[in-house]
Amino acid sequence: MIGKKFFDELSAKLGDTIDNSPVKDVEKNVKAMLGSAFNRMDLVTREEFDIQQQVLLKTREKLAELEARLAELEGGSGLQQVETQTQQSEQG
Known part of the structure; x- marks a missing residue:
């Protein structure tokens, strides 16, 4: 003791x-x-980072949906013209 x-x-x-x-x-x-x-x-805190990551993921999904819808509305050919113009502007 x-x-x-x-x-x-x-x-x-x-x-x-x-x-x-x-x-x-x-x-x-x-x-x-x-x-x-x-x-x-x-x-930033990990919580804030995770929230922004989720927001970005949802935004990307929405963008993909809108691009698909635009391609559908343009019948596919209009989108090809836009892509060609974008590629030409990036090269020049």
């Missing part, structure tokens, strides 16, 4: 010493600097 009490007291004293030491201050300063750097980088 005396050994357990001794180790508990030693552990508590070591914890207090570390909490009051410059190491704890350095840790706080490093965390503050990293937080500041991350804020300046305009990072």
